[in-house]
Amino acid sequence: MTLPTVHVYVLGGTITMAGGAGTGIAPKLSGEDLMAQVPGLRDVANVVVKTPFLKPGASLTFAELSNVAAMIQDDPAQGHVVVQGTDTIDETAFFLGLLHNAQAPVVVTGAMRGASALSADGPANLLAAIHTAGHPEAANRGALVVLNDEIHQALYVEKMHKGLVQAFQSINGGAVGYYLEGRPRFLHPAPQHRAALFSNRVAPERVAVVKAVLDGDDALLRATLDLGYHGVVVEAMGAGHLPAQYLDALDALLERVPVVLASRVPAGPVFQNTYGFPGSEIDLIRRGVIPAGWLSPHKARILLAAGLGAGQSMQEIRDTFARFA
C-alpha cells in the first residue's frame, strides 16, 4: 500500500513545551523531536516536518499564519498538519480554513499536557492528526481540528476548558468524526468544500471586540472610534442583545465602521427576528449591525478583519457573514 505524504508544520504550543522545575514550561522541542515520540507514525504516512518557529499559541500572528497558508498552498502533499498552542486553535483553524482552497485537508492539533507530563497527550494527538490528514475520507473538508480522538470542523470548534484533555468541543452539533481503532471515522460524507473566501495574501485589518456586561457603560464602545479600529464586533448578551445605554455609542459607531453582532453565549446562532425592545436583535439589525450567525465573537472578528483587509464593500461584508447565518 502506498502511504500518503503528509506535511507537518510545527509552530510551538504546550505540545512542544518542557521546562525546569519552578520556572514553568516553554516551547523547546522541534518537529523532529516530536515525531520521534510517536510510535507507529511510519505505518500511517510519509511525514515531512518543518519547524518555522516555536511560540506559545497566544503570540501567533495573522502574518505568520498567512505564511503557513502560502506554504500549504504550494505543497502537493495529500494532507497538511499544523501543530501549535491550543490557546488559539479555534481561531487559527478557522482563519486557515478561510484561506484554504485545495482538496487536501489542513488538520490543526496541539496538546493540553506538556511534553514531559505524565500521560502527555501530544504523541496520540499527532498520530491521529497525521493519519486523519492523509486519509482519503478527510479530503474536501477544509480545516479540521483533531485532539483527544475527536475530529472537529474548524467552523464550530471552541476551546471550552482551560486544562482538561477534552478541552475542545464543537458546541453546535458535535464532532464530525472520531479517531478509533487506529483510524479516522467520519460520521457523514465530506460536504462540498467551499472555495477559499480570501487569498493568503490578505492582511486583516484591526477589529475590536467589545463585550457587553451587566450595568456596563458605553465608554469602551465609544473609545473604539478614536482608537483607529476599522470595524467592531459587539459581544452581546443572550440571543444578541445590548443594554439600552450602549445604543447612542452604537449609532455613532455605525456611521463610521461596520459593526458585527455576536454573543457571549457560546452555543446557537445570534437571533434575527424574535425580540423587539430597544437593544434587542431586531432593533440592532434595524440600526445597521451585521449578525454573526453561528460564529463566536473571536471568529466573527477574524471574518470581519479579513473582509476589511480584502477591501470588501459593506454589501460584500454582509454577504460573507450571511454564509455563516
Ligand code: ASP
Ligand atoms: N499556552 C499554550 C499555548 O497555547 C497552551 C497549549 O498549547 O495548550 O501555547
